[in-house]
Amino acid sequence: MRVGLFGGTFNPVHNGHLAVAKEVKDGFPLDRIIFFPSAIPPHKETKVVVNADDRINMLRIAISATPDFSESFAISDIELKRSGPSYTIDTVYQYQSKMADDNQLYLIMGIDAFFEIDTWKSYLELFKIIPIIVMSRPQNEQHFNGAKWKTLETFIQSNISDDYEYSFSEKKYSHSENMPIHIYDVTPIDISATKIRKRIKKGMPVQPMLPPGVEGYIKSKGLYT
């Protein structure tokens, strides 16, 4: 099994998350994707992040609403069960120790998250233990124009290692000691949780950015107002 680990704040989960996950799952391809919301996001302002139960409930609603998603997507509370802030490296080690050896794990993230990776705990070690799939994202479109993905390459060389070699046919960076970094062009979807939260606060409509049921949940709980 090829399993993708997709972490995030999911504050709230939106159609961008679901669409890119589906695209990577079908196209990369992967057998399964596990969404794992973070407990106390070390990189986010905690005051705007609603509690973990609400974020996980919204993920459950989002995934169960579509049969296609409920078959191939799972939700994990692995980071919510640990005390203190969420560190991806700890999550990856936890998954590697509990999953059968014939499972290949991949860490999935958008390029905006990747560009912050050098602030993550033990990030250099992370590149040694798990292959990463970096997805494009419209807010970072400038990185894909002209010399496509060039900014990403510069980032990799200056912050991770200059020993990576890129293969155009395989769309991946290989390294003698580190695991590969795959790049994946997803159909651009200009949705972010920030945009959704701002619109809710202003009383503006948020459809079609949210999965069925999630808007109702947000309204019933009075979140983001």
Ligand code: ATP
């Ligand atoms: P916020 O606006 O609060 O920062 P977000 O929309 O970026 O939230 P997160 O939960 O922080 O959502 O994202 C989880 C992961 O999903 C990150 O790796 C992020 O890059 C990726 N992601 C989110 N939305 C998209 C999108 N529209 N296209 C590609 N990747 C996305």
